[in-house]
Amino acid sequence: MSTQPTVPPSHSRPMNFQSKAMRFNTARRAATNHFVSGLAVLATVIVLAPLAAILFYLVYKGASSLNLAFFTNVPAPVGQPGGGMANSILGSGVILLLASLMGIPVGIASGVYLAEFGRGKMLANAVRFTADVLNGVPSIVMGIAIYSLVVMPQKHFSALAGGIVLGIMMVPTVTRTTEEMLSTVPHAIREAALGLGVPKWRTVLSVSLRTASPGIITGCMLAFARVAGETAPLLFTAFGNQFWSFKLNEPIAALPLQIFVYAISPYDEWHRLAWAGSLVLIVMIMVSVTLVRIYASRGVLKGGS
Amino acid sequence: MPTEPSLTPAVFAAANPAAGESASSPIRDYLSTRSSGRFADSSFAALMLLCACSIFAIVAFIFWILTVRSHLSLVQFGWKFFSRSAWDPVSGDFGALPFIYGTLATSFLALLMAVPLALGVAVFVTELCPKPLRAPISFLTELLAAIPSVVYGLWGVFVLVPLMRDVVGPFLSKTLGWTGFFSGANFGVGLLTAGIILAIMILPIISSLTRDIMLAVPNSQREGVLALGATRWEMIRVGVLRNSRIGIVGAIMLGLGRALGETMAVTMVIGNHPNISRSLFAPANTLASVIAGEFTEATGDLYLSALIEIGLALFLVTIVVNAIARLMVWAVTRGAPVGAA
Numbered sequence: 001m002s003t004q005p006t007v008p009p010s011h012s013r014p015m016n017f018q019s020k021a022m023r024f025n026t027a028r029r030a031a032t033n034h035f036v037s038g039l040a041v042l043a044t045v046i047v048l049a050p051l052a053a054i055l056f057y058l059v060y061k062g063a064s065s066l067n068l069a070f071f072t073n074v075p076a077p078v079g080q081p082g083g084g085m086a087n088s089i090l091g092s093g094v095i096l097l098l099a100s101l102m103g104i105p106v107g108i109a110s111g112v113y114l115a116e117f118g119r120g121k122m123l124a125n126a127v128r129f130t131a132d133v134l135n136g137v138p139s140i141v142m143g144i145a146i147y148s149l150v151v152m153p154q155k156h157f158s159a160l161a162g163g164i165v166l167g168i169m170m171v172p173t174v175t176r177t178t179e180e181m182l183s184t185v186p187h188a189i190r191e192a193a194l195g196l197g198v199p200k201w202r203t204v205l206s207v208s209l210r211t212a213s214p215g216i217i218t219g220c221m222l223a224f225a226r227v228a229g230e231t232a233p234l235l236f237t238a239f240g241n242q243f244w245s246f247k248l249n250e251p252i253a254a255l256p257l258q259i260f261v262y263a264i265s266p267y268d269e270w271h272r273l274a275w276a277g278s279l280v281l282i283v284m285i286m287v288s289v290t291l292v293r294i295y296a297s298r299g300v301l302k303g304g305s
Numbered sequence: 306m307p308t309e310p311s312l313t314p315a316v317f318a319a320a321n322p323a324a325g326e327s328a329s330s331p332i333r334d335y336l337s338t339r340s341s342g343r344f345a346d347s348s349f350a351a352l353m354l355l356c357a358c359s360i361f362a363i364v365a366f367i368f369w370i371l372t373v374r375s376h377l378s379l380v381q382f383g384w385k386f387f388s389r390s391a392w393d394p395v396s397g398d399f400g401a402l403p404f405i406y407g408t409l410a411t412s413f414l415a416l417l418m419a420v421p422l423a424l425g426v427a428v429f430v431t432e433l434c435p436k437p438l439r440a441p442i443s444f445l446t447e448l449l450a451a452i453p454s455v456v457y458g459l460w461g462v463f464v465l466v467p468l469m470r471d472v473v474g475p476f477l478s479k480t481l482g483w484t485g486f487f488s489g490a491n492f493g494v495g496l497l498t499a500g501i502i503l504a505i506m507i508l509p510i511i512s513s514l515t516r517d518i519m520l521a522v523p524n525s526q527r528e529g530v531l532a533l534g535a536t537r538w539e540m541i542r543v544g545v546l547r548n549s550r551i552g553i554v555g556a557i558m559l560g561l562g563r564a565l566g567e568t569m570a571v572t573m574v575i576g577n578h579p580n581i582s583r584s585l586f587a588p589a590n591t592l593a594s595v596i597a598g599e600f601t602e603a604t605g606d607l608y609l610s611a612l613i614e615i616g617l618a619l620f621l622v623t624i625v626v627n628a629i630a631r632l633m634v635w636a637v638t639r640g641a642p643v644g645a646a
Contacts, residue, residue: 033536037433043425044434044442047512050505051449054460061463109356117350118357127357129631134364136559136627137620138566140593144600144616145367148374168363175360201349229453232568232597239601256455260569263459271463278456289451293444 055282062279065272070280075242075258078267085277087244091159091253095238096228098163098248103170104220108209110171111178111216116204128179131172142169143233151237159245159252162238166227173226177219181212214295221292225285231256255281367620375614377607386614392579394604399611401618403579407496407589411571412564414500414585419508420557426508427515432541443516450509458573461502466493466574469501474586489584494576497585502570507560514556514634518549521638555633562626566619568593592619 069084076083110127118124142165150161185208193203209216234240239251240261255277262274372379378386382399389400430442470493477487522545530544531537546553576588577598590598592615603609 029536029539033538036428036538036541040425040429040433043422044429047422047426047449047508048442048445051445051452053464054452054456057460057464058456106356106359109353110360113350113353113357117353124357127360129628130360130364132631133624133627134360136562136566136630137364137367137623138568138593140566140568140596141367141371141616141620141623144596144613145370145620147600148370148613149366152374171360171363175357200346204349225451229451229455231453231455232593235597236600256453256569259459260455260573263455263462264573274459275463278459281453282456285451285453286448289448 058275058279058282061272062275062277065276066279070273070276074244075273078270081269083273085255085258085273085280087241088253088255088258088277089280091238091241091245092228092255094159094246094248094252095162095166095234095254096224098160099166099170099227100220100224102163102167103223104174106167107171107174107220107223108178108216110175111182112204112209114175114179115182116208128176131175135172135176138232139165139169139230140232143236146233147236154249156249157237157239157251158249159238160248162234162252162254163248165233165237166230169227169230169233170220170223173223174216174219177222178212178216181215181219182208184215185211218292218295221288225288225292228285229256229281231260235260364624368617371613371617371620375610375617377610378614379610381607382611386611387618390579390581394599394608397605397607399607401592401611401615403581404590404592404595404615406581407575408565408591408593410496410585410589411499411503411575411591412561414497415503415507415564416557416561418501418504419511419560422504423508423511423515423556423560424553426512427519428541428546430512430516431519432537432545443513446509446512449505450513454506454567454569455573457502457506457570461498461570461574465498465501469493469495469498478586485583486585489582489586491586492576492588494574494588495584495586496575496589499571499575499589499591500585502574503564503567506567506570507563510563511556511560514559515549515553518552518556518634518637519545521552522548549637551633552637555630555635555637558626558630558633562623562630565626566593566623568597572597592616 069082070086071084071089072086073082073084074087075085110131114124114128118127146161146165146168150164151157154161189207189211190203193207194200198206234254234257238254238257240257241251241253243253245252259274259277259281262270262277265271378399382389386399387401387405390402391398391400392403393399426442426446430439434442470491474487474491474493474497478491481487526544526548527540530540535543571591572594575590575594577590577594578588579590579595580587582589596612596616596619600609600612603612
């Protein structure tokens with residue numbers, strides 16, 4: 001016997017068999033639902049507000065001070081108008097290059113160990129865990145550690161010390177993203193190479209790493225962008241410099257440091273330069289992060305990451 | 306009856322008598338010249354292992370060098386260093402209590418503000434928001450994480466501090482002044498302002514981790530709860546939040562780890578004064594900001610040593626907080642990679 005429901009499956013009043021008390025309860029639950037949903041939307045708006053405010057102020061206060069002199073001149077002495085941050089931009093470049101040279105190879109190699117050699121081993125888990133914990137160590141602690149290790153014995157601040165700090169800070173991020181990207185490479189590809197008699201080291205370098213390279217480059221860029229804005233560890237290592245500086249063994253200017261110095265100074269002219277410098281810094285970081293996102297989203301292995 | 310011989314090796318060898326003995330395929334040749342493969346392989350593996358172990362070395366090195374350089378202060382003050390509130394570089398009397406208080410107070414304020422907002426964003430992004438909006442909102446919150454600390458500081462000094470001084474501060478002291486938390490002179494800089502900046506800075510990490518954790522909850526859970534007649538919020542509360550609470554606590558602790566060590570922005574808006582006051586308007590100092598503010602001016606070995614000891618304490622505390630938090634997050638996402646910080 002077919003038991004067709006006598007009540008049509010109406011969506012408008014599915015609870016019409018409820019008692020009055022239950023209906024009140026339903027109304028209350030629906031109201032709670034809407035209320036909480038509203039709160040979630042409100043939270044999102046509140047969170048995005050500071051972002052909008054910061055970006056607005058950067059453009060509003062910084063854009064007017066950007067001119068050719070900003071990118072070609074060194075800072076002017078107090079009281080003189082003009083001056084730029086060219087040496088800071090160059091110095092940041094030097095420090096970041098040093099950091100990348102140190103941090104990226106070590107980071108990638110550690111990631112290769114985790115993904116290709118250490119699968120399931122206790123040691124690999126320990127490395128992974130330590131990398132994640134190291135990632136959370138405050139940058140200022142890194143700064144005083146390298147100060148104690150490099151600057152104190154040498155008795156002077158140097159670009160090299162700045163590079164070492166930022167390099168160390170890049171290692172955990174690069175390691176973890178390299179591992180993640182390598183673990184998305186299908187095993188069949190490795191097996192194909194090994195089956196042809198290619199040695200394992202060659203397989204890792206030419207097959208696994210090559211296949212995962214878009215993702216790994218993404219990871220390196222993200223690590224780079226993260227340390228590019230670091231100020232605290234550079235206070236005690238690179239120290240900053242008001243002039244052109246190229247030597248690795250001497251204090252060197254850096255954009256975040258210069259922004260800090262200008263921001264806490266009492267001069268309006270310098271405040272304007274601080275805003276302009278921040279705008280340059282943030283545009284550089286955001287462009288690299290955005291490019292990386294776009295690049296990564298159409299990586300070699302679709303759906304891999 | 307087979308009409309064609311199948312190509313098994315035996316048949317193949319029988320058909321070509323020479324192949325079995327001296328096959329000269331390029332692959333065979335390549336393999337036979339590669340006697341050094343094993344050596345190269347093992348040394349490559351060793352090199353990778355060495356690099357991986359350098360991460361242990363870095364942590365051990367930081368700990369070792371900070372201990373060595375803070376020896377003077379460790380010997381001089383012992384454990385009481387962390388319970389004394391004196392900070393007098395001139396007479397060489399140092400204690401870290403004001404900075405511990407400042408760090409805890411600002412971090413607590415930051416968590417108080419950031420956690421509800423971060424949870425709201427995570428709930429909105431994973432459960433409520435239309436699909437096309439998901440990626441842009443996640444991306445925007447991650448942009449917040451990409452803004453350097455010093456830029457937050459700059460914005461704090463020139464936008465937030467005047468706002469606190471002229472608008473928010475007077476309002477709070479008028480309405481909530483009786484609690485004692487909002488009394489005294491209001492310069493705009495102080496604990497509350499630092500807490501707000503910190504909250505903005507740790508929001509992205511908490512919300513993106515919470516989002517990952519909530520996405521790891523299987524959909525069948527949601528469907529099951531909905532099938533029992535729950536509203537959407539009840540589904541989120543019972544089906545999602547309850548299942549991921551350990552991970553969410555872990556994410557909050559990771560945010561706390563960030564807040565404890567955040568330096569530049571805090572240094573720029575906290576007022577830099579070693580005092581302990583009930584008022585949230587009062588200028589203060591945190592463990593990180595005192596290092597940033599005084600390290601390069603530290604004259605005398607004991608002064609330097611005391612600052613490095615503060616760094617050592619900060620290092621140990623953040624390592625413990627982060628380790629516990631990571632374990633909690635891992636327990637929920639089962640070792641699955643968590644979104645990069």
